[in-house]
Amino acid sequence: MKKVFTTGQVAKICKVAPRTVSKWFDSGRLRGYRIPGSQDRRIPREHLIRFLKEHGMPLGELEEEGWHKILIIGAEQLFIERLQELLPDDEDYKYEVAHSGFEAGIQAESFHPDTIVVDLAMGRSEALQIAQNLRRNPAYETTLIIALASEDEANPEGLTQYGYNESFKKPFDIALLGERIRTLVEEKRDNM
Numbered sequence: 682m683k684k685v686f687t688t689g690q691v692a693k694i695c696k697v698a699p700r701t702v703s704k705w706f707d708s709g710r711l712r713g714y715r716i717p718g719s720q721d722r723r724i725p726r727e728h729l730i731r732f733l734k735e736h737g738m739p740l741g742e743l744e745e746e747g748w749h750k751i752l753i754i755g756a757e758q759l760f761i762e763r764l765q766e767l768l769p770d771d772e773d774y775k776y777e778v779a780h781s782g783f784e785a786g787i788q789a790e791s792f793h794p795d796t797i798v799v800d801l802a803m804g805r806s807e808a809l810q811i812a813q814n815l816r817r818n819p820a821y822e823t824t825l826i827i828a829l830a831s832e833d834e835a836n837p838e839g840l841t842q843y844g845y846n847e848s849f850k851k852p853f854d855i856a857l858l859g860e861r862i863r864t865l866v867e868e869k870r871d872n873m
Contacts, residue, residue: 685723751797752778752788756829767855777794796865798858799812808828830849830851837849
């Protein structure tokens with residue numbers, strides 16, 4: 682996933698001449714930076730995506746990358762609907778759902794989620810195995826994996842040893858989970 686683009690690359694994405702991109706940059710409409718000691722311009726991905734959205738231009742190959750993708754495994758439909766209300770599609774969130782470890786593996790490979798929420802109610806050993814399997818794959822080392830632990834979970838903080846970043850013990854306010862995901866997404870985008 683490319684993080685910074687040249688004016689020529691932006692021109693190809695926008696289907697315009699490189700000179701047009703330079704004009705957007707020089708006028709301040711398209712934010713970026715110049716390479717020190719040269720006139721070369723560079724446009725970070727998040728500025729390009731923002732520019733395209735603000736001007737109603739198609740995102741093309743960047744479309745998929747503009748989304749924050751959330752894979753929800755083993756959770757109840759009510760939970761899924763509530764999370765989708767808190768983090769709606771029109772704010773760049775995209776969802777997939779899996780009901781088993783096998784399905785989760787297939788979804789993770791095809792969907793490439795940024796965040797994975799696993800409800801341990803699906804079966805504790807299966808849920809722990811999902812996190813461990815994902816962490817073995819280098820493609821998921823920066824993926825946020827969140828556990829939804831049951832009330833009788835003795836040590837929800839201990840789930841980190843199985844590959845979970847965080848855990849929420851039931852009952853909890855789904856708005857807190859939504860806000861935590863939103864914060865982590867913003868931190869991740871700021872570090873791009």
